[in-house]
Amino acid sequence: MSNATVQPSANAAKSQRRLPPEANILLVLVGISLVFEILGWMTQGQSFLFSWQRLSIMILQVSVIGIISVGVTQVIITGGIDLSSGSVVGGVAMFAMSFAQVSTYARAVYPSLTDLPAIVPILLGLGFGAMVGFVNGWLIAFTKIPPFIATLGTMVTVRGFAKWYTKGQPVSFPTEGFASIGKGMMPVLIFIAVAIIFHIAMKYTRYGKFTYAIGANMQAARVSGINVERHLIKVYVVAAVLAALAGMVVAARGQTAQAGMGLAYELDAIAMAVIGGVSLSGGRGSIIGTAIGMVIFGVIISGFTFLRLDAYYQEMIKGVIIVAAVVADVHRQKKRVKKS
């Protein structure tokens, strides 16, 4: 109810910027880290945070799913959901790996297609992801079925493909080149690159602005001249391509691909986004938020391991945290509705 008319120069300049929503999430991260730090000194007699080894393992653990989460974040911002990413990880791991095997391995999937330069399986893998994403996007944009159902369908189908592809046999022995995308800190570097690219895309390009617009009000986006159908396809393609990339990173790191790879990764990726403040009702959230969400996720898992908490408890607590994050989101929405 402020009545100051916008003056192009004066008022806009002294505009009081509120704290970005990411600040809250960062605060949560700091809080959780401190709790583990204190518990660490109390129960283990050592620091949780000041261990380079622990931190690097932690970040390595989460960055593969972090890559997926960057794509899933964009899908959720349009107001959708992508359940197929875990299956894409498995499918692409199998598919790409079959074109990345060394000739010295006697039982290669395509004995005549061995020792190929790494770029070939990578492009094939990304292409495979793009195809799945296109199917997702096309189904959602043109048949108008809910994203949940469309991507549930591709999730099951692609997982089926992964199992059928080699009749359940793992695919192993990749070339040096292909294996290098999973070596050392490569997964983390890939995550950082992907996060920066899409942070910029979401903030400064039409692609990002249209994504937020569609999530905020699809009808208004259409009337404003945005080709909503085409844009939704783009976003789902991006999400699946990133899942494909993650799949190849996992396969390269383990030097083997199995049909069951990436199981339930989609849920962790969604959880990271939601913990990072991405609203399931669309239009709200950011890549930075998701990145922080990813680290929170990592801190919690690594913290529990550090405290020698049973793995079974870890999973149960993870479930509770995901629900808590969604409850927090719903609560924020409610407060918003009341205010307006």
Added chain:
Amino acid sequence: MVTAKTAAAIDRMKRRIEDMGVLSISGIRKEFPGVVALDNVQLKIRPGTVHALMGENGAGKSTLMKIIAGIYQPDAGEILLRGQPVTLKSPLDALEQGISMIHQELALMNSRTVAENIWIRREPKNGFGLIDHGKLFAMTQELFDRLNIKLDPKAQVADLTVAQKQMVEIAKAVSHDSDVLIMDEPTSAITEKEVEHLFTIIRDLRARGVGIVYITHKMNELFEIADEFTVFRDGKYVGTHSAKDVTRDDIIRMMVGREITDMFPKIDCPIGEVMLEVRNLDLPGVFHDISFQIRKGEILGLAGLVGSKRSNVAEALFGVTPAASGEILIEGKPVQIRSPREAMDHGIAFLTEDRKETGCFLILDCLENIQMALITRDHATAGFVDQKTVAKLAEDMAARLRVKTPNLSERVENLSGGNQQKLLIARWLLTKPRILILDEPTRGIDVGAKSEIHRLITGLAAEGVAVLMISSELPEVLGMSDRIMVMHEGHLAGFLDRAEADQVKIMDLAAR
């Protein structure tokens, strides 16, 4: 045995309630972070009266109504209901104590029937404790008969028009038999004929002794239906008067604290060549054989009752739902318009009827809202938006339209209706349209913003823009248009020139 003494006591009590009002509130204060929405306001509703609450958007009317309906809790002040102090903890609490409210935004369950919507939580049960649908529909029919509403109780709410939904809302509120009924802009989505119907219902309720709080922006409604009115300005109480004692100008002065000399400032401007021509536009089942022309600098008003499919013609012109057959010519050249994008390529802009549903991105900020249409076409290099240039354009446009907001990074949901509307107009003006389609450009916004928007529209016409303006408010259509096109149930009913048109002639064509 009722002795003379008790009878006199009852009589005294009745008089006391008459005097105190069925609902009497005083000293109400409500603060939101950074804003005092209500400051020491008062309001007294007598039983059997219609009490209009007037004020510009942001005056605090809706906030007060939300307090009375139990949605907000006041920070200070007293609420007396039938003479007893009460606290209203929730909407349900208020309802149970005898206060019901018809909200400005329709809040019905789309996938349920009309009857289920009306009697929710109060459904009649059969012997097994299950809902007795036969009785449910019969109760609804009875209610509709009493209110003379012609709707099928079994119809799905999703299939109803906005006006019909509004009628369901009204029936629902009436069904509670409340002592106090709050109506927040009940006529904003309905046409003259339905307004008459609504007024009949209101008069009936008034005769039954219900105290009605009526929020409206429409002056003529005030004089037609209200007995008393209270004016708020900037969260403060200005005064209460009997509707008989004042003129329209008095009220406007009380509301804005300044005089508005001309409500519909149409400037005469030269009318040029034909800009847009539509020939035999047809969409089966919706509208048929629509033909008209708009010249440069001309404002063509489009009037018609709800169900006349006025908005569908606008949507066809803008490619939202293209027509099945017929021709559209722009500056004499036939064009194809199959999507909003193509319409924009031809220089058409379209301000939609429902700013919340199809206009604003409520959770995004003002800048994004203003620039969204522009950046779909211009000001992007390799996908990167030239944000500096666009922000400058947006700020200039917001300043020109006098959008009231601390800055453009404010979320649109925090703006008043009038400012949201100005923001949407700014969005379209940035695309430099040659043809401007406005669907209810001033619905639900306050007098001051309304006349600013009118001045803006006529200014655009003076610059040579061809304007098609749809409106349910006849004074607006009459005041603003060079020519008026009237539609009736999907067909063209006729054209009227500015000189010959009046409300009777328009209604005559529109209602047949």
